[in-house]
Amino acid sequence: MTRIGVISDTHGSYAAIAACVKAAGAVDGWFHLGDYASDAKRLAQMTGLPVFSVLGNCDGFLPAACVEDSFDSKQKLISSERVVAVERARIFLCHGHHYDVDMGSWTLSYRAEELSAAAALYGHTHRPSLSAYGSVLLLNPGSPTFPRGMTKPGFAVLEVDGKDVNARLVTLGE
Numbered sequence: 189m190t191r192i193g194v195i196s197d198t199h200g201s202y203a204a205i206a207a208c209v210k211a212a213g214a215v216d217g218w219f220h221l222g223d224y225a226s227d228a229k230r231l232a233q234m235t236g237l238p239v240f241s242v243l244g245n246c247d248g249f250l251p252a253a254c255v256e257d258s259f260d261s262k263q264k265l266i267s268s269e270r271v272v273a274v275e276r277a278r279i280f281l282c283h284g285h286h287y288d289v290d291m292g293s294w295t296l297s298y299r300a301e302e303l304s305a306a307a308a309l310y311g312h313t314h315r316p317s318l319s320a321y322g323s324v325l326l327l328n329p330g331s332p333t334f335p336r337g338m339t340k341p342g343f344a345v346l347e348v349d350g351k352d353v354n355a356r357l358v359t360l361g362e
Contacts, residue, residue: 278355
């Protein structure tokens, strides 16, 4: 089984990132879902683990050197979305703003199905969410820095066992 920490919308708060790392326990790597993608580099430095990230709506102004992360050689180009293979599962990563996730997750769900993804991970709303659309797991870890909608700071842990993908939301400070 592979365990991956999932974080989004960190907005430059290294203290929030460190709190997530501590609360996650033993994980095999991290996904950073944007806003600020440059925080992925700090996350990789803190943990020494692989970190895959995507750009969010607040990342467009960053110079290219600030958005580097620790991809393997096949994933060197950073973008607003990507599919990462974990064990035998395809995981779709995006920030969510291109899929209007503030209005619902159906467009994101359709895209994940087009990509034959077992899960679609997104941020942008700063609200944690865990649901399913058909066979696609939909996960938004919320924000450890600026939670919205009466939610608390948090992140998520994704567990992949072969083709099976499960997740749990983690609230910081509980």
